[in-house]
Amino acid sequence: MIVLTPLKKFDVPVQAACISPDVFQGKSIAEIAALPLTEGSMQLHLCDLFKIEETLVETPNITINGDCGKVKRIGEGMTAGEIVINGDAGMHTGEKIHGGKIKINGNAGGWTGSQMRGGLIEIHGDASDYLATPYRGSDTGMHGGVIIVDGNVGSDSACYMRGGVIKIKGSAGRFLGYHMSDGTIYVEKQCQYRLAPCMTGGKIVIAGALEEVMPTFTVDSVKAKVKIDDTQSVQGPFYVFLGDLAEHGNGKLFISKPNNPQLKAYEKYL
Secondary structure (H helix, E strand, C coil), rough: EEEEEEECCCCCCEEEEEEEHHHHHHCCCCHHHHHHEEEEEEEEEEHHEEEEEECCCCCCCEECCEEEEEEEEECCCCCEHHHHHHHHCCCCCCCCCCCEEECCCCCCCCCCCCHHHHHHHEEECCCCCCCCCCCCCCCCCCCCEEEEECEEEECCCCCCCCEEEEEEECCCCCCCCCCCCCEEEEECEEEECCCCCCCCCCCEEEECCCCCCCCCCCEEEEEEEEEEEEEEEEEEEEEEEEEEEHHCCCCCEEEEEECCHHHHHHHHHH
16 A cells, blocks of 8 residues: 655645556556656656655555645546545546545545546545536536545536436535436435436435425425435435426436425425
């Protein structure tokens, strides 16, 4: 295992896509130390910003001890292995990940898990805006894998989602699941307004309170229980809404009935 420790507090962004099990594999400590990264506009090597140590423990492949909230692109494109970050992680962590596991024992910056294809990302804190969302102007969203967030998630998360599972144990911001076409999102607590605009497929389960259901969704039924994935089902009852009808969509919203008494008026349409 390689252990990285920041040599200082980072005041400007660090681009560090080199911190990945795929990149480290087969390299000596000297070769790892010489890997390129940038701090602001400065071209540096990994050893200029991190203390690098090797231990006999095989897993995780990489452990980072310290605040990396300014360090971007950790684990970008990784296909296997495990990274543990004992502190905050910067933007684009786990972008385009195809396999392996990233565990963040802190908060995660924007665009974490963007364009994810497989693997597992665990965030034992909050996630900022744009979790699992592609760059603006792109419609290539998350296609697979699992993201688990212990805390809250910011706005515009899981936009253009095409597959995979996202579990949020806290609350979610506005515009969750924008243009979603497949996959599953589960929010244990409340969710802000504008849920799933332009949704065409997939399902979103809200076990807490929801500020509003968009008028382009229609109530369909009440369901006693909802399956999240092969490991978890959630007890309801849940109102089931279909939409987004403005996009001829067939997505499903499962909204907790006990926690949303304001939706009782929809029952006359059942």
